[in-house]
Amino acid sequence: MTTAEPTVRTATTVRTSPRKPWTPGQIVLTLLGVAVSAVFVAPIAAALFTSLKSEAEAAEIPPHWLPKVWTAQAWKALWSTGNITNWFVNSLVVSVCVTTVVLVVSALAGYGFARTEFRGKGVLMGIVMSGLMISPAVLGVPLFTTVQQMGMVDTYWGMILPQCAPAAMVYILYKFFEGIPRELEEAAFIDGAGRWRVFFTIVVPLARPSLAAVGIFTFIASWNNFLWPYMVTNNPDLMTMPNGIATVMNSYGIQWAQLMAGGLMAGLPLIVVFVFFQRQIVAGVAHTGLAGQ
Numbered sequence: 001m002t003t004a005e006p007t008v009r010t011a012t013t014v015r016t017s018p019r020k021p022w023t024p025g026q027i028v029l030t031l032l033g034v035a036v037s038a039v040f041v042a043p044i045a046a047a048l049f050t051s052l053k054s055e056a057e058a059a060e061i062p063p064h065w066l067p068k069v070w071t072a073q074a075w076k077a078l079w080s081t082g083n084i085t086n087w088f089v090n091s092l093v094v095s096v097c098v099t100t101v102v103l104v105v106s107a108l109a110g111y112g113f114a115r116t117e118f119r120g121k122g123v124l125m126g127i128v129m130s131g132l133m134i135s136p137a138v139l140g141v142p143l144f145t146t147v148q149q150m151g152m153v154d155t156y157w158g159m160i161l162p163q164c165a166p167a168a169m170v171y172i173l174y175k176f177f178e179g180i181p182r183e184l185e186e187a188a189f190i191d192g193a194g195r196w197r198v199f200f201t202i203v204v205p206l207a208r209p210s211l212a213a214v215g216i217f218t219f220i221a222s223w224n225n226f227l228w229p230y231m232v233t234n235n236p237d238l239m240t241m242p243n244g245i246a247t248v249m250n251s252y253g254i255q256w257a258q259l260m261a262g263g264l265m266a267g268l269p270l271i272v273v274f275v276f277f278q279r280q281i282v283a284g285v286a287h288t289g290l291a292g293q
Contacts, residue, residue: 074257110173131167
C-alpha cells in the first residue's frame with residue numbers, strides 16, 4: 001500500500017522596497033525637462049487652438065489661447081480652396097528622391113574617403129568640408145542660374161538635384177566608416193570578395209543605424225525646405241507643402257486659422273516619421289559619435 005507524500009508548498013513573499021525620495025538634483029532636472037517640453041509644445045498647442053477658431057477671432061488683438069467658439073471652418077476651407085493633395089504628393093516625391101540620392105552619394109563618398117588612398121585626397125576632402133561653411137542661401141542665385149541654363153526650371157529635377165550636395169552627411173558617414181575595423185574587410189578580401197561585395201554585404205549592414213539617421217535627417221530637411229522650391233518653380237501644380245501653405249491668403253490678408261491648420265498638416269508626416277524612427281535616430285547619432293572618438 002502506497003502512501004501519498006504531502007507536497008510542501010513554500011509561499012515566497014515579494015518584498016517591495018519603499019520608494020526613495022527624490023533628491024534635489026532630480027527635482028531640478030525634472031522641472032527643467034518640463035519647462036523645456038513646454039517651450040516646444042506651446043507653439044504646437046497655439047497653432048492647434050488658432051486653427052479651431054474663426055478667421056475673425058484668429059485675427060483679434062490681443063490674441064487669446066482658447067477659442068470662444070470651436071469650429072473646424074479653417075480645416076474645411078483649406079481642403080476646399082487649397083490643393084492639399086497635390087502639395088503633399090509633390091513634397092513626398094521631392095523628399096523621397098532627395099533622400100535616396102543623398103544616401104547613395106554620401107555612402108559611396110564617405111566609404112571612398114575612409115578606405116581608399118589617392119592623390120589629392122586631402123584637398124578633395126577639404127573642398128567637400130568647405131560646403132559646411134557656406135550657407136545654402138548664399139548659393140541660391142548661382143544654383144538658380146545653373147538650373148535655368150539647364151532648362152530645369154519648373155521641373156521636379158530642378159527642385160531635387162540642387163538639394164543633393166550632402167557635405168554634412170558625407171562627413172557623418174566618413175567618420176563612421178573610419179571606425180569599422182579593417183580586419184572585417186581584409187577577411188572578406190582573403191575569401192575572394194571584391195570591393196563592391198564587401199561594401200554591400202559587410203559595410204552597409206554595419207552602417208544601417210547611421211544610414212537611417214542620415215536618411216531621416218535628409219527627409220526632414222527636404223520636406224521643410226521652403227526657399228529653394230520657391231525660387232525654382234512658379235507652377236502652382238509643382239508647389240510643395242511649405243510653398244502651398246504660404247499662398248493661403250485672400251484680399252483681406254493672411255488667413256491665420258487656415259495658415260495654422262496648414263502648418264499642422266505639413267508637420268504631421270514629420271511627427272509620424274520621428275515617432276516610428278526615433279530609435280534609429282538615437283542609435284545613428286550614438287554610433288556616429290562613437291566612430292569619431
